[in-house]
Amino acid sequence: MELLHHRLEARKSASFFEFCIERLIQFTGVSAIALVIMIFFFLIREGAPTFFTVPLSSLLATRWYPIEEYFGLVPLVLGSLLVTVGAAVVALPLGLTTAIFIAEIVPRWAREFLKPLVEVLAGIPSVVIGFMGMLLIVPLVRQILNIPTGLTAFTGVILLAWMTLPTVVSVVEDVLDAVPRTYREAGLALGMTRWQTIWRIVLPAGRSGILTALMLGIGRAIGETMTVMMVTGNAARIPRSPADFFMPVRTMTATIAAEMGEVAQGSSHYHVLFAVGLTLFIITFLVNVAAAMVVFRQVKRSERMLS
Secondary structure, rough: OOOHHHHHHHHHHHHHHHHHHHHHHHHHHHHHHHHHHHHHHHHHHHHHOHHHHOHHHHHOOOEEHHOEEOOOOOHHHHHHHHHHHHHHHHHHHHHHHHHHHHHHHHHHHHHHHHHHHHHHHHHOOHHHHHHHHHHHHHHHHHHHHHHOOOOOHHHHHHHHHHHHHHHHHHHHHHHHHHHHHHHHHHHOOOOOOHHHHHHHHHHHHHHHHHHHHHHHHHHHHHHOHHHHHHHHOOOOOOOOOOHHOOOOOOOHHHHHHHHHHOOOOOOOHHHHHHHHHHHHHHHHHHHHHHHHHHHHHHHHHHHHOOO
């Protein structure tokens, strides 16, 4: 009887512990959702007056000069897209191939050394990377390309790709490592080469996780502030040709960081900056929704194939 009593007490204790953990997880999830909703409504509250006090023609103009009431968002949006897309084009393929190399090619002892090294790179503060870029990359770009200044969109792309790369590599490596080893053994047993097994079996098996990693990398790039503010020149101009890739640009995040501390609260300029933040929030949200939809379709397709 005493043994039975101890077992009942242990079960009650375990059940109470599980109950607490479940409620903690639920609270964390609800808190995260509530925080995002609160941020969204705060941006709407502070940014909505823009559309009543500033003419739409001013917001769609090609010039950003708040002193003279020019609040053109077009150069800021295009500058952000130019730098983000350029960084994604550089970082995503390189990150994917690097993750494949770490997860599938190198020996286990080398993987145990390279994976922590990549995660350390992901923890470097953005202001440190920006400072290194100003001292090393900016003069190098100016000398090699023979252009008036090294503070260009191209410089921002290089540094943003550097910052995005560790996130992509780390997440993709975890995804590939989670693919069962039996998949690889089955491919090799069918006569596939090692590369064919990786390309035709391992990568498709981890497609949804890889796509999530790529979206995380894009989100890391589009939301970056300090680095792009330090190395892109902060010139609010519209890129009109490929040559403008080597000219200064200005991003939405850099505009908010550079001007929010000096703007008069409640002014048109103040509300426009919040409208810029709202625009950035919506763009990031749409990117994440698109990624979630693609992942959901991939999961449903895999379930249909298995059934």
